[in-house]
Amino acid sequence: MSTSAVLRSEWIKIKSVRASLGSLIAVFVATVAITVLAFAAVGTAEADNAGYEPLFSAFYALNFGQIAAISFGTTAMSSEYLNGALRISLSAVPRRGLFYGAKAAVVGALALGVGILTSFVGFLSGQAFLGEYAIGLGHAGAVRACVGGGVYLALMALLAAGLTTLLRSGVAVLSILIPFTLIVSFVVGDVASGVAEFLPDRAGQQVLHENPSGTLGPWAGLAVTAAWAAAALLAGWWAVRRRDA
Secondary structure, three states: OOHHHHHHHHHHHHHHOHHHHHHHHHHHHHHHHHHHHHHHHHHHHHHOOOOOOHHHHOOOOHHHHHHHHHHHHHHHHHHHHOOOHHHHHHHHOOOHHHHHHHHHHHHHHHHHHHHHHHHHHHHHHHHOOOHHHOOOOOOOOHHHHHHHHHHHHHHHHHHHHHHHHHHOOHHHHHHHHHHHHHHHHHHHHHHOHHHHOOOHHHHHHHHHOOOOOOOOOHHHHHHHHHHHHHHHHHHHHHHHHHOOO
């Protein structure tokens, strides 16, 4: 089977699984909806506070979008471990490296496309409620943050996909990554801020700041998150190559 055919089959599988497609759509819907609700309710009040960072605040809802991105990466991979689906997939595509690479590529491409769209739409929709406090794409670092936010969401989806392949359990990965991004990294940040800078979520979100603080710059932070995702994907590749279906 050709590479293009395998890629097409993986896209068909993802869009036919409601949990995967729903999670992908939720990346956009949750982020934009929460942005609109938050900025419509308290946007100008928050903008008037001391220490307000207009660029980073514009991506507040990305914290919720990343949960959907993690869920997308998880469900796209975990569907292979339900009802013997992996055996059928490997019967159709015996080359395990091709099968795994194609699935990871489709997951990453879809997450990247939706992520970049989400970042731009979320940013612009939030600014529509800020009046005199609004910033545009011409603001320093705004385009970089929008593009980087999309890349960040894609990397989090790939991190989840790799871990799901390694652990063969979507429930286990969601139980690890969601509390990690919502709670653990903040606790670690309070205790050891230097270590927290290199956690995947903290590092990747440096790209959303106009003037990132700490050791990592915006693209270096994304590179750290990419390294986490690559490590997870390599671990998943090992699991696919070495374990029985």
